[in-house]
Amino acid sequence: MPRQLDQLPADTTTLARKVAALEREVKELRAARRLSSATIGLVQTAAAGSRVALNQSTKSVQVYGDDGTTLLAELGPQDADGGGGLWTRGLQTPHNMSASLGSGQLTFRPVDNGLVAVSASMSYDTDAYQYSDLILTSGAVNKTDHRAILTLESLFDGTAHVSVQGENSAPCTFDVLGIFSASNIAYGSVSITPSAANTPTSVNVTGLSVKGASFFALATPATAVPGSQVTGVGATNPTATGATIWLTRTNTTATTVNWMVLGI
Known part of the structure; x- marks a missing residue:
């Protein structure tokens, strides 16, 4: 059986190198043990400039721009309810805009204070039973x-609703840059040729599918x-599928009559 002395390197240079390597490993092991039980105040990907920082004092992750001072984004706890939130900063012109996501609400506002009094927002709300609103x-x-x-609302009875209004039910102007259409409105025109002068004559409009009760x-x-x-025009028997359109005139000239059926 070889003796322990026989297992040592034959020359002193090799022995010294092995001892030095062992000392480095011991130091690294001690440093790792100290790090596992230490509280780190600030960890950054770089000392300055563009960087990501883990900040213990704010308990947040922060992203800084190229100048090293402009905060571009921050992920951390919310002061209001103790939940988590994300804040981001844009570099738009003429005003930098920020967005904040937290507690089921996304808000938008200029970065500089005093430009707007009330932030824009997108929020979600539900009682997990009767309604689900965006x-x-x-x-x-x-x-x-x-x-x-x-x-945008979905109700427990299976219906969906879209509501546009001003705050506190104030009037709100709604502009459509295009052709407005709705499934509870149908419209068109028919040509009616009177059967005789001064005799009411009708034409049936059919094939509609108007929503409503x-x-x-x-x-x-x-x-x-x-x-x-x-001398007279009228409309009778409106239903989801059609209506009857009437015309009276002093002669038998064919006349175009425009009609509309509304469902509510």
Whole structure:
């Protein structure tokens, strides 16, 4: 059996190198043990400039821009309810905008204070039983300005709703840059040739699919001689599938009548 003395390196240089390597490993092991039980106040990916920092004092992760001082994003606890939140900063022109996500709400506002009184927001709300709402709010430059509010709502009875209104049920202008259409409105035109002068003549409009529980019909003639030759127009029997359109005139000239069926 070889003796322990026989296992040592043959020359002193090799022996010294092995001892030095062993000392380094022991130091690293001690440092690792101290680190595992130490509290770190600040850890950064770089000492300055663009970097990510883990900050114990704010209990947050922070992202800094190239100048080393502009905070671009921060992930940390919310002061209000103890939950977590994310704040980000944009570099738009002319005003830098920020967004904050926390407690089920996403808010938007300029980074600089005093530019707007009320932040814009997107929030989610539900009682986990009767409703599930997604609410978009415009924000306001002045505190007295009414905000525009868009609510997307799903109810427990299986219906879905979209509501557009001003804050506190104030009036809200709704502009559509295009053709407005709704499934509870149908419209068109028919040509009616009277069967005889001064005799009401009707045409049935069919094939509609108007949404609603109650229905109304409107009719108006496309004529330049109302009252003198076209003496009457009407609409009866409105349903989800159609209506009856009437025309009376002093002669038998074919006349276009525009109609509309509304469901409520």
